[in-house]
Amino acid sequence: MSRGDLSREANGLEPRLSRASVGRLSLYLRCLESYAREGSATVSSGQLGDVLGVTDAQVRKDLACLGNLGQPGIGYPTAELIAAIRGALGIDRDWAVALVGVGNLARALLRYRGFAQQGFRIVALFDVDPAKVGQRLDGLTISGVDQMPAVIAATGAELGLLTVPMEAAQQVADALVAAGIRGILNFAPAVLRLPSHVSLVSVDLAVQLEQLAFLVQVSGNYSGPEPTTR
Amino acid sequence: MSRGDLSREANGLEPRLSRASVGRLSLYLRCLESYAREGSATVSSGQLGDVLGVTDAQVRKDLACLGNLGQPGIGYPTAELIAAIRGALGIDRDWAVALVGVGNLARALLRYRGFAQQGFRIVALFDVDPAKVGQRLDGLTISGVDQMPAVIAATGAELGLLTVPMEAAQQVADALVAAGIRGILNFAPAVLRLPSHVSLVSVDLAVQLEQLAFLVQVSGNYSGPEPTTR
């Protein structure tokens, strides 16, 4: 089922970055940006690893995919490493994002500083509720789902954020796909079926809470062995 | 074979469920609840697997940890499987949850039906902003962080939802730990350090969007074959 790798360099023979690494790269990036603000010119794999609880070897393996920019005895040059990670993740440019389903979660995402900081710009709002269509929010006018193809073409949105109730999720996702979106970040507690050329990341909030309940339960039943990160 | 075959029921240490399985169990659960609503008395591993894109063998392996409740030639009894999964995940009871940081995201979580449906009850609200303290929201009064120990003891909250800005995250997390919380679901884009007896699950929304950008980018560079779930 799930595939999807391949390096972006011209030479196709680098060690491709695994799905697991990609998640960590985002975290390294945050960490590096923090180091950069403090003025560190270089950072070592040990420093990065300590902060988010992975081994130094793991960090080096993850970073190896970016080309050899570490300097033995010194570490990695902070600024260049940031640039390399952004390039590898595909966030060395801006992404225009459409948001569908204007509820509380949408409002939270709209104002989430982290998105804009990383180059994600919400350029369009949609809702199925006719009462909401036409309202303005943070400088954007809410459109109906029927206007999706036109608005998405006009704004150049490539990614979609889905914050609608479960029942509407598949239908709205289909509309996004039809309108030419290339990837969907889904917050609805539903398993979506999408054509293979559209990428999907799902975040199910109830699932996360259930994971937490499980961890708490087992750490209580038995003398809990491991802490837990991420 | 002849003797010594002690029952696998009573002993708590069955083939332990792997971290990876736990995430899928939540998804099976959703799927099963949907089947149950439609009136299916039994479900096969193939049916479950198809819906969320894993193999039937994988489903059986995951379900094996719950004891042998599958019937060859038939499948799994829906209702019993639901009960078994809820028991394994530790959601066969209610969990009292405290929410810290009453912004838009908190409002969204407060009204998220999925939580209540799975037995998670938000019983306390906290905020550092003195202007918010004392306000009421959905029948709850917002308390200050200084009241945390008293309120958490009084309400019996065991889990904490952290929806504060990055800067405040570690400090508030420490306060939750000091107040006796047993697990934290963190939405702040920060890496938290917690004592090992407190469980942690982190959801970083920007990281999720970055993952999506990566997937879209690689699927665009090359003829990206498969979609991606989870």
Add this chain to the structure above:
DNA sequence: GGATGTGAACGACTTCACAGCG
């Protein structure tokens, strides 16, 4: 000395294949 890059060992998770039961 300090830190990187990497093959090799290790462990975790997934798929395969098939015995066995309803």
Add this chain to the structure above:
DNA sequence: CGCTGTGAAGTCGTTCACATCC
């Protein structure tokens, strides 16, 4: 026959250990 349960094989990801370079 259909479907479960499970050892065996295979794949993927992490950790170790060490040669290498500044």
